[in-house]
Amino acid sequence: MRGYIMAIRLLAFALCAAIAVPAAAQTAPTDEAVIATAIPRIDAMFEDFQKKNPTPGLVYGIVANGRLVHVRGFGVQDIVAKRPVTADSLFRIASMTKAFTALSILSLRDAGKLSLDDLAEKYVLEMRNWRYPTADSPRIRIRDLLSHVAGFVTDDPWGDRQTPLPEAAFTAMLKAGVPFTRPPRTGMEYSNFGYALLGRIVANVSGMPYRTYVERTILKPLGMASSGFEVGEWPIERRSIGYRWENDAWLEEPTMKHGAFGAMGGLQVSANDYAKWVGFLLSAWPPRDDADKGPVKRASVRELAQGSNFTRTRRRMGSTAESGCVQSEAYGMGFRVAQDCQLGLMMHHGGGYPGYGSHLLLLPEYGVGIFVFTNRTYTGAANLAWDAAFLLNDAGAFTPRELPVTPDLAAMHDKARAAYASGDVTALPLAMNFLMDRSAANWRIDLAKLREQLGNCPTAEPLHATGALTVAFRWNCEKGKLDGQILLAPTKPLTVQALRFLVVKQ
Numbered sequence: 001m002r003g004y005i006m007a008i009r010l011l012a013f014a015l016c017a018a019i020a021v022p023a024a025a026q027t028a029p030t031d032e033a034v035i036a037t038a039i040p041r042i043d044a045m046f047e048d049f050q051k052k053n054p055t056p057g058l059v060y061g062i063v064a065n066g067r068l069v070h071v072r073g074f075g076v077q078d079i080v081a082k083r084p085v086t087a088d089s090l091f092r093i094a095s096m097t098k099a100f101t102a103l104s105i106l107s108l109r110d111a112g113k114l115s116l117d118d119l120a121e122k123y124v125l126e127m128r129n130w131r132y133p134t135a136d137s138p139r140i141r142i143r144d145l146l147s148h149v150a151g152f153v154t155d156d157p158w159g160d161r162q163t164p165l166p167e168a169a170f171t172a173m174l175k176a177g178v179p180f181t182r183p184p185r186t187g188m189e190y191s192n193f194g195y196a197l198l199g200r201i202v203a204n205v206s207g208m209p210y211r212t213y214v215e216r217t218i219l220k221p222l223g224m225a226s227s228g229f230e231v232g233e234w235p236i237e238r239r240s241i242g243y244r245w246e247n248d249a250w251l252e253e254p255t256m257k258h259g260a261f262g263a264m265g266g267l268q269v270s271a272n273d274y275a276k277w278v279g280f281l282l283s284a285w286p287p288r289d290d291a292d293k294g295p296v297k298r299a300s301v302r303e304l305a306q307g308s309n310f311t312r313t314r315r316r317m318g319s320t321a322e323s324g325c326v327q328s329e330a331y332g333m334g335f336r337v338a339q340d341c342q343l344g345l346m347m348h349h350g351g352g353y354p355g356y357g358s359h360l361l362l363l364p365e366y367g368v369g370i371f372v373f374t375n376r377t378y379t380g381a382a383n384l385a386w387d388a389a390f391l392l393n394d395a396g397a398f399t400p401r402e403l404p405v406t407p408d409l410a411a412m413h414d415k416a417r418a419a420y421a422s423g424d425v426t427a428l429p430l431a432m433n434f435l436m437d438r439s440a441a442n443w444r445i446d447l448a449k450l451r452e453q454l455g456n457c458p459t460a461e462p463l464h465a466t467g468a469l470t471v472a473f474r475w476n477c478e479k480g481k482l483d484g485q486i487l488l489a490p491t492k493p494l495t496v497q498a499l500r501f502l503v504v505k506q
Contacts, residue, residue: 030064030368034397042388043072046372046381050074055379056243056250057085059271060372062388066283068275077240077375079250087271090226090239091373093358094160094351097267098195099281099304100214102146102334104202106300107217113205116143120150123201126174137183142201144184145194146333147309152191153181159192160353162261170196170260188310188331192264199263210263221295222280224273229258231268239268242355244377253355253377265353271373278360278369285364286401305347305364307337316340317348318386335362343393344400348385352378361385366398403465408494412486413463413473416499420457420475423447431489431497450501455479469494480506 042062050058057075061068073085083089108114114123120140121127127140133151144150165173174197181189199210206213211229219227231239232255242253258266269277284301292298307330314329315321325341335347344365351358357380360371370385392398412428419425425434425443438446455478464472469488474481481504489497 030366030399031397032064032069034395035062035064035069035392038392038395038397039070042070042391045384045387046072047074049381049384050374053376053379054245055374055376055381057089057240058372058374058381059085059087059089059091060370060381060385060388061087061271061275061278062392063275063278063282063369063371065367066279068272068279071271071275073271078236079241079243081237083237085240088226088238090231090234090268090270091358091375092231092242092266092268092351092353092356093274093373094265094353094356095192096349096351096358096360097263097265099334099349100218100267100277101195101198101202101210101263102304103296103301104210104214104217105142105146105198106303106333107296108202108205110297110300114142114201116146117141120145120197120201123204124174124197126171127197129175130177133180133183137180138185140184142198145191145198145201148188148190148194148331149185149309150191150194151180151182151184151186152178152189152193154190155192156190156352159196159261159264161256162192162196162259163256163264163266164259165261167260170200174200190331192261195264196261199260202263211258214267218277218295222276224269224276227267227269227273229262229266229268231255232257234268238270240356240373240375242353242375242377244355256354265351269373271371274371274373278362278371281362282364282367282369285367286403304333304335305337305345307332307335314338316386318383318390320386320390324390343389343398348382350380350382352380357381359385361389363389363398365401367401368392368398403467405463405465405471406468408488409465409469409471409486410463412488412494412496413460413471416473416484416486416496417457417460417475419499420447420450423451425499428499429493429495431491431495433489433497434495434499437498446501450482450503453479453503454482457482474504480504 046060056079057077059073061071071087075085076082077085077089109116120142140150202213203210243250244253281301284298311328311330313326315326316324327338327340329336329338335349338346340346343363347362349360354377357374357378359380359382362369370388372381372385374381415428419428423444426440457475457477459476461474472485474483483502483504485500487498489495
């Protein structure tokens with residue numbers, strides 16, 4: 001089945017198929033028994049990384065089927081007290097905080113308190129007098145900040161150190177204006193400053209501090225009781241101390257308090273807590289009719305994956321970078337969003353911070369997430385999260401989610417088989433374009449050639465829906481196999497706008 005589905009995906013590309021998303025889909029859970037068989041090898045990968053890089057401490061987790069199915073810590077959270085890393089050790093996750101900020105903005109949008117197309121200056125008045133780089137520059141929207149297209153310069157080294165900036169100092173910075181690296185909406189460039197602005201918008205619109213809004217709207221409803229922005233509120237015994245390697249020795253990084261830039265990277269979590277967040281994000285797929293339990297609507301969570309601007313091609317992370325397919329990637333909202341030829345939709349984000357490194361990889365089509373936290377500056381072990389995902393895939397742990405084949409699609413497939421057998425497509429309910437695109441006479445010639453090449457096709461593989469109005473099929477014929485696709489038109493009653501065939505090469 002896995003090979004057939006891969007072939008159908010390739011067929012869809014070959015036939016230039018239009019892909020739609022139906023209102024509901026079947027959930028095929030990931031095989032936890034297969035995951036268990038791969039755990040020793042994955043554990044060894046992470047342990048080897050922690051020792052050889054080196055990194056004082058590391059914890060990673062695998063979330064599948066809505067729960068944390070495996071978590072493992074290596075090393076220590078404090079090189080002096082030598083407390084071992086556990087699933088309850090607290091790590092700052094740096095830029096993986098941005099997804100919490102983005103979802104907070106979407107929750108305010110859902111409540112009718114803002115629009116993503118609103119100008120940011122509507123809520124941050126200090127921006128109104130900014131000087132833009134060109135006379136024809138568009139003014140910055142909230143949407144532009146979410147997707148890093150506001151025209152700000154990449155600021156990872158500078159931005160990371162701004163976390164404790166007092167709100168009053170941030171206000172002064174905004175009043176003074178900032179230099180642009182390009183006009184807004186002309187390119188994607190990662191900006192911590194932009195997400196700090198989003199944090200200010202959350203505060204101004206909600207009427208409460210940014211951290212309070214995130215805690216009340218997301219952390220508390222999800223039961224993330226060990227997570228928060230002010231690290232000093234937790235005992236030192238719980239915290240993983242951040243270090244950097246300098247002059248052949250470990251140097252403790254300063255612990256930064258929460259401030260105006262916390263929205264871009266200040267959150268502290270445990271693995272046990274973070275798994276609840278990952279499970280919540282993954283629960284947004286597939287779209288369905290179940291009750292929406294929140295804390296933010298499933299449809300809004302899925303918006304985080306809308307990487308709709310300035311796409312680029314890039315190689316995968318990890319050991320399959322050279323041998324694997326090149327991905328198409330864009331920045332969504334708080335996530336980098338990629339399409340992979342094997343695993344489909346991949347959402348990921350790293351976190352680099354003084355004293356910490358982290359990474360999250362989500363596979364929404366399989367309901368799987370893999371995350372890793374470390375307490376060494378900018379060491380996130382991202383490659384290992386990706387290697388673990390492909391290792392699990394190769395082991396057979398992932399089952400593709402199958403969209404339901406509607407009764408209408410099944411009935412139309414039966415009619416297509418009858419048309420093949422009779423050599424006449426006119427018995428199908430055809431859309432007005434069908435015989436304009438290819439005449440009935442030419443269809444009779446084409447079907448006759450196929451029947452001469454393949455013979456009768458008495459059986460069929462299970463149908464593979466790629467939307468509520470699109471189905472792919474494979475027929476087992478006397479002298480080979482025939483792949484095909486039926487594409488229905490948006491009409492009532494339903495009609496066939498395209499019927500496509502592709503002989504499977506032996």
